[in-house]
Amino acid sequence: MNAVMNGVARPPLKWAGGKRWLLPYLRPVWDQYQDHRLVEPLCGGLSVALGLSPQKALLNDINPHVVNFYQWLQAGFKIKIKMQNDSDLYYAHRQRFNTLIAKGSAETKTAAALFYYLNRTGYNGLCRFNQHGEFNVPFGSYAKITYRRDFTDYQSALAGWRFTCRDFAEIRLGKKDFIYADPPYDVEFTAYTKTGFRWDDQQRLTAWLVRHEGPVVLSNQATKRVLQLYEESGFTCQIVDAPRRISCTGDRTPAKEVIATRNIAAWKYPNGQLTH
Numbered sequence: 001m002n003a004v005m006n007g008v009a010r011p012p013l014k015w016a017g018g019k020r021w022l023l024p025y026l027r028p029v030w031d032q033y034q035d036h037r038l039v040e041p042l043c044g045g046l047s048v049a050l051g052l053s054p055q056k057a058l059l060n061d062i063n064p065h066v067v068n069f070y071q072w073l074q075a076g077f078k079i080k081i082k083m084q085n086d087s088d089l090y091y092a093h094r095q096r097f098n099t100l101i102a103k104g105s106a107e108t109k110t111a112a113a114l115f116y117y118l119n120r121t122g123y124n125g126l127c128r129f130n131q132h133g134e135f136n137v138p139f140g141s142y143a144k145i146t147y148r149r150d151f152t153d154y155q156s157a158l159a160g161w162r163f164t165c166r167d168f169a170e171i172r173l174g175k176k177d178f179i180y181a182d183p184p185y186d187v188e189f190t191a192y193t194k195t196g197f198r199w200d201d202q203q204r205l206t207a208w209l210v211r212h213e214g215p216v217v218l219s220n221q222a223t224k225r226v227l228q229l230y231e232e233s234g235f236t237c238q239i240v241d242a243p244r245r246i247s248c249t250g251d252r253t254p255a256k257e258v259i260a261t262r263n264i265a266a267w268k269y270p271n272g273q274l275t276h
Contacts, residue, residue: 009157014125015045023051041168067165077151185221222256235260
C-alpha cells in the first residue's frame with residue numbers, strides 16, 4: 001500500500017474525528033496563502049496538513065505519543081515488532097507501551113511502533129489515556145487489519161515540517177502564519193491526554209487565535225456555546241454537514257460542524273456559495 005496517492009499522502013494513523021472530509025472546504029482558502037507557513041496547534045491525525053501539503057509547517061500537539069510517532073516518520077521509520085489482530089497480543093503490547101510511559105521511555109522508536117500498532121488495533125481509532133497517563137483503549141475486534149511496516153515513503157511528504165509538543169499558547173507565531181485549529185469537540189469525552197481538554201481550554205484557544213494577525217481557520221462541533229464563543233470573538237461562522245465518526249446508537253445522520261474564520265479574504269465553498 002503506497003503512502004502517496006494522486007500526490008497526497010494518506011494519514012498514517014486511524015483518527016476518530018479526523019478532518020480529511022473538510023479538505024474541499026479548506027483548500028480554496030489555503031490556495032490564497034500557499035506561500036505562508038501552515039501552523040496547526042492541535043494537529044491530531046495529520047489529515048489536514050497532509051491534504052494541503054504545505055512547503056513549511058509547524059505542527060504541534062499536546063499528546064507526546066503522536067508527536068513522537070511523526071518525528072520517527074520524518075527519520076525514515078520501519079516497524080519490527082510483532083503485529084497481529086489478536087486480543088492477547090494487543091493487551092500485552094498495551095502493557096508494554098504503558099510500562100515505557102511509566103519509565104519515561106515513551107520517545108523511543110519502540111514506543112512509536114507500539115503506538116502505531118495500538119492505534120490500528122484498538123477500538124475505533126481512539127486515542128485515550130487515564131489520569132495516570134496510561135493508554136486505556138480496549139481491543140477493537142476488527143475482522144481484518146492491514147498493518148504497514150515500512151513508512152520511509154513519508155519522509156518526503158514531511159520534509160520541511162517541524163513537530164512540537166507543548167501547550168498551544170507556547171507556540172511562537174509569525175505574523176503571516178496560516179493557522180488551522182481543530183480542538184477536541186465540546187462533548188463529554190475529552191481524555192485525549194491525561195489532563196483532557198476542558199471548556200476553559202476552548203476559551204483559551206479562541207482568545208489565543210484572536211490575537212493572531214494572520215489568517216485563521218477554526219473548526220469544531222457546532223454546539224450552542226461554541227457558536228456563541230466564536231461569534232462573540234469576531235469570527236465569521238459557516239455551518240456545514242459533517243460525517244459522524246463515532247456513534248454508539250448507529251445514527252449516521254450528518255452532524256453540524258462550524259467553520260470559523262478571521263483575517264481571510266472571500267472564497268467560495270465547493271457548492272459555489274460565496275461565504276463572505
